[in-house]
Amino acid sequence: MIKGYADLKGTSEYFSRHCEIPARKTPWFMVSPIALGTHLGDMTEADSILYRQSLSYALTHGINFIDTAINYRGMKSERDIGKVLSEMISGTRLKRDEIVISTKAGLIPGDIDAKLVPAEYLKEILLFNNIISETDLNIVEHRKHVLTPSYYQFAMEESRKHLNLDTIDIYYIHNPEISMRVLGPQVFYERLIDLFSYLEQAVLRRKIRFYGIASWDAFLVSSDHPSYISLEKIIETAERAAGRHHHFKFVQFPFNQNRSEAIRKKNQVVSGVPLTILKASDELGIYVTTSAPFDLGNLIKARDSSVLLKTVTETDGILSVMTGMRHEENVKANLGSITMHRKEDNQ
Template identity: 75%
Template sequence: MIQGFADLKRTTEYFSRHDDIPARKIPWFMVSPIALGTHLGEMTEADSSLYRHSLSYALNHGINFIDTALNYRGMRSERDIGRVLTEMINGSRLKREEVIISTKAGLIPGDIDAKLVPADYLKEVLLHNDIITESDLNIVGHMKHVLEPGYYRFAMNESRKHLNLNTIDIYYIHNPEVSMKVLGPHSFYEKLIHLFACLEEAVNQGMIRFYGLATWGAFLVTPDNPSYISLEKCIRIAERAGGKDHHFKFIQFPFNENKREAARCKNQMVSGIHLTTLEAADELGIHATTSAPFDLGNLINQREASVLLNEVIETEGILSTMAGMKHVENVIANLDSITMYREEVKNVDRYF
């Protein structure tokens, strides 16, 4: 496996070669304001080839943040990223310390290469090998979610193998609100204590560097909603698991013209004060990354993509936004759009 993880020295050097990109600086590394997302697409070699070309182009031209998940495209997305990283790093076209990789687990995945749909993967891999039990499953509609630490230890190692990385920079619990809906707040937060302790142990073992929650609605809804998750409670749990120097440092949620709740809705309570999710994250020392800048394509025909993307990037408190870029043309267009306001946000410092 490739050793190392993103660091401030090497990412700073990376952006010295790509000084037209308005990179953001946090204590551990510098990061591009957009990340290449790998969620959408078919589970085919044709789409994998497109993604690999986009990944290579992006990493060569100023995007040093890649976002994925174990379940994306039947595990193909992680494997495609691993192939590109291995080729570029072994070929001395990229240093491991220059790139930030985030991935996720929590939803039951399938494995297209093993010809296993999620139901079969659950039965033949997870249940058969006693990685989880039926009682560990929290089911809402077609989504099956787990919070058991044993599953995450297994999933983390699978992702590390796919990515060919010894250390994953950011490891998210994927769509935890599914389990929240089933368990309710008391049981959910109790289980989160054990899971955060597992993730802190993974940090200590060098498997991951930071962890967080990648959500869809949990940070956008009001506290009376069954999907709601309190960021302050998560921080207190992280402090129980890892002390004041805990590694729960990132959250992810949708943010676009149609979904601006994170900047408008004061649905989070911190020290008795009502704050928006972005304000609460800032107050609690959490970095906010966002997804779906084009609202899963619904906004593309309404306004120019460059305008939509810049409105997200310019929102105070957003570190980086995940944009799906299966085609090199999308990478080029998005890079062109973010350089338009370079002088305004170049090297913005956000220290916590």
């Protein structure tokens, strides 16, 4: 496996070669304002070829942040990233400490290469091998979610193999609002203590560096909604699991012109003060990445994608925007958007 992880020295050197990109800084590394997302697309080799081409182009032209999940495209997205990273790092075109990789687990995945859809993967891999039990499943309609540490231990090892990485930079619990809907707040936060304790152990073993929550609705709905998750309670839970020096440092949620709750809805409460999720994250020392800048393509039909991207990337409090880019021409266009707007702003 590829050793190491993203750090300030490596990422700083990366952006010294790509000085036209307005990099964003955390205490641990720097990232591009857009990240290459790998959610959309078919589970085919044809789309894998497209992704590998776009990944190679992105990593050599100023995008050093890649976002994925074990369930994306039946595990193909993680495997495609692993192939590209292995080729580029072994070929000295890229260093491990220059790039940030985030992935996710929590939803039941399928494995297209093993010809297993999620229902079969659940039965033949997860249940058969006693990785989880039926009682661990939290089911809402067709979606199945788990909070059981044994599942994350298994999924993390699978992701590390797929990505060929010794250490994953950011590891998200994926859409935990599904479990919240089933368990209710009291049980949900109690279950998270065990999961956070496991993730802290994974940090100590250098399997991951940081962890967080990647959600769809959890941080955007009203506090009386069954999917609602309080960021303040999440941080309290992390402190119960690991003290004040815990490694829960990132959250992810959708943000675009159709879903603008993050800047207008004061649905989070920190120290008794109602705040938006962006303000609450800042107050609690949490870094925000956002998804779906084009609302899964719905906004592009009527609006200029470069303006949409500029609006999101320049919103205060957002570290980086996860942007689906299966095609190399989309990478070029989105890079062009952020460099063009930077030049305009400097004039």
